[in-house]
Amino acid sequence: MFTASLMISAPVVAETFVFTAIPDEDETKLIERFSGMAEYLSQELDVDVRYVPVKSYAAAISAFRNNQVQLAWFGGLSGVQARDLVPGSEAIAQGTEDASNFVSHFIAHKSANLEPMDELSEELRGKTFTFGSKGSTSGRLMPEYHIREAFGEAPDEVFSRVGYSGNHTRTLRLVEAGTYQVGAVNFKVWQKEKEDGNIDTDQVQIIWTTPPYPNYQWTIRAGVNEKFGEGFKERVTQALLDLEDRELLDSFPRTSFIPASNDLYEPIRKVGKEVGILD
Incomplete structure (x- = not known):
């Protein structure tokens, strides 16, 4: 069988x-x-x-x-x-x-009384400033590099208070609300939020833009x-x-x-x- x-x-x-x-x-x-x-x-x-x-x-x-x-x-x-x-x-x-076309914007709340500038100037000294995440290229690395290049000092020596918001959207909201006078955001987030009507440009504006990277x-x-x-x-x-x-x-x-x-x-x-x- x-x-x-x-x-x-x-x-x-x-x-x-x-x-x-x-x-x-x-x-x-x-x-x-x-x-x-x-x-x-x-x-x-x-x-x-x-x-x-x-x-x-x-x-x-x-x-x-x-x-x-x-x-x-x-x-x-x-x-x-x-x-x-x-x-x-x-x-x-x-x-x-x-x-090599990416840039970061430095944005400022109206209370900072800052106007758009061709290069980072002494007007920024003593303001409060927020980066995004500590590990962010556009929210921390490149902005910090240009701050050090312009002032020859670390950010916490230039600004009266330095923070790390965690992400670009939060940086935008913190500066828009005046919690920080100045902050660094990547241009794509700024562009998209503005197109979607999510930025009060009476409260916050771009004051400087990094070279591309x-x-x-x-x-x-x-x-x-x-x-x-x-x-x-x-x-x-x-x-x-x-x-x-x-x-x-x-x-x-x-x-x-x-x-x-x-x-x-x-x-x-x-x-x-x-x-x-x-x-």
Whole structure:
């Protein structure tokens, strides 16, 4: 009598591709933006894609280092820090506006009695000032660099009080309310908030803008091809470059994504060392 035997193999468990982003704006905005991005990437890559929010820039870098995420939307500085911790990781795409075209605005409350200036002047001395997150390229690194260049002193020697709001949206609100007289925000947040009618320009205005520098980028973790299959890094890169959903792009806000590389962020590394944030 012939007895058929069935070989039962273990079920195939599909890997989930997980990504995060630095929390540079209000959490509700980020969840809406990156939930849409997860859906788009899942369709393009034909894998389960999940966005994991984090509470700080440091937490985003830690998640990347610990392989809790394989992709991240970093700022210039946080991207350099993350790639240093995971050798072989690569910056693969950036916004059109991020390719050495990014700037930070110094904004001031009307009570500061400051007018737009061509260069940072002594009129700023003694005012109260807020950066964004301590790990932010546009909200801390580049503004601090230019303050040190202009005054030859650290920010806490120039201003009567220095704060760190945590993100660009909060910086804008704190200066708008007069809690701080001056603050540094990235131009994309200012632009989007103004377009949406969320800025009272009777209370706050731009008084100075930094020279341009490279900023945000998508960084992919080393080893994704081994985990998700040969050519996966290239497929992720192409999916980002092919994104044409206007509503999703506007939520960043970016015109489009273009190729990036680690070398493009060497100017950020240089400034980070000069300011003392990077070793």
